[in-house]
Amino acid sequence: MILGVICGILVVILVGLIGCIAMAIKGFYRVEQYQKMLVFKWGEYVETRGAGLHFVIPFMNEVIRIDMRTTPTNIPKQKTLTKDNIPVGVDAVLFYRVIDPVTAYLKVKSFSKAMALASPPILRNAIGTVSLNDLLEKREEIATKIYADLRKITDDWGIEVLNVEIKDIAVSKELEDAIMRVASAERERYARSQLSMAEEEIASILLRASKKYEQDPVALQLRAMNMLYEMAMNGKATTIFIPTDSPLQMNSPIGAMGTVGKINGCSEGDEL
Numbered sequence: 001m002i003l004g005v006i007c008g009i010l011v012v013i014l015v016g017l018i019g020c021i022a023m024a025i026k027g028f029y030r031v032e033q034y035q036k037m038l039v040f041k042w043g044e045y046v047e048t049r050g051a052g053l054h055f056v057i058p059f060m061n062e063v064i065r066i067d068m069r070t071t072p073t074n075i076p077k078q079k080t081l082t083k084d085n086i087p088v089g090v091d092a093v094l095f096y097r098v099i100d101p102v103t104a105y106l107k108v109k110s111f112s113k114a115m116a117l118a119s120p121p122i123l124r125n126a127i128g129t130v131s132l133n134d135l136l137e138k139r140e141e142i143a144t145k146i147y148a149d150l151r152k153i154t155d156d157w158g159i160e161v162l163n164v165e166i167k168d169i170a171v172s173k174e175l176e177d178a179i180m181r182v183a184s185a186e187r188e189r190y191a192r193s194q195l196s197m198a199e200e201e202i203a204s205i206l207l208r209a210s211k212k213y214e215q216d217p218v219a220l221q222l223r224a225m226n227m228l229y230e231m232a233m234n235g236k237a238t239t240i241f242i243p244t245d246s247p248l249q250m251n252s253p254i255g256a257m258g259t260v261g262k263i264n265g266c267s268e269g270d271e272l
Contacts, residue, residue, distance in 0.1 A: 027058045031065060036101040038064040048102060066101035070162060073115055077170070080124045084131045089170035092123055092143070094150065100158030108157050115159070122149045132171075139166045 031037045033051040040046060040062040056063055077091040096115060098104045104111045126146045127135065135142065147164040154161050171179070213219055 070097045075119045086132045092166045094164045095162040099160045103158030
């Protein structure tokens with residue numbers, strides 16, 4: 001009888017020890033380097049602990065671990081109208097991190113979900129304030145505006161928005177074709193403008209040259225002879241056309257006829 005009582009007491013003590021050990025093990029928490037651990041006692045915030053192995057009293061204390069790393073959040077494609085009433089679809093991505101874990105946990109029920117829900121309407125509002133051309137040409141400025149609007153909300157949450165990037169802008173196929181035609185017409189206009197400027201510059205140069213040749217006929221004859229020489233030395237043409245009055249104007253021994261003679265002597269079998 002006594003032995004049975006002793007055995008029962010030992011079993012109770014053993015069970016109690018096992019329970020205490022289990023509770024003690026449950027009270028240990030490992031906190032990673034990128035985390036912060038919030039400690040609550042009977043539901044009231046007590047302290048924040050950093051990386052390492054920590055012990056808290058089970059059932060009395062509650063712990064919450066907050067990730068302090070930068071978190072990317074995708075903003076799904078938002079279909080809305082621009083300032084000039086053109087339908088577009090725009091998606092973006094934002095990067096944020098928690099800078100005050102206590103505020104982020106106590107003020108917002110789920111800050112990650114809150115960020116995902118707050119971003120789309122701000123993106124739509126930003127798109128509605130700009131025209132399509134500004135949306136296509138000033139992505140960085142629009143992203144900066146979205147960033148500033150998000151900061152106004154998240155600063156009170158203990159969250160820092162690091163960056164906002166617009167990923168893609170989608171328009172209808174008809175509008176895309178129209179934009180391509182406008183861009184092609186703009187390139188064609190620029191090319192024609194550059195060609196006209198070049199032709200105007202060439203005409204000015206030729207005008208100045210013609211005035212010089214008018215004042216000095218000998219220079220004109222030398223230029224004509226040089227052109228004949230270049231044509232002959234090129235080797236690609238076998239026939240050279242000379243104006244009918246060139247032999248009269250170039251009646252010197254080294255004129256056009258003399259040049260032709262030299263060509264005949266240098267290139268036997270070629271047709272002049």
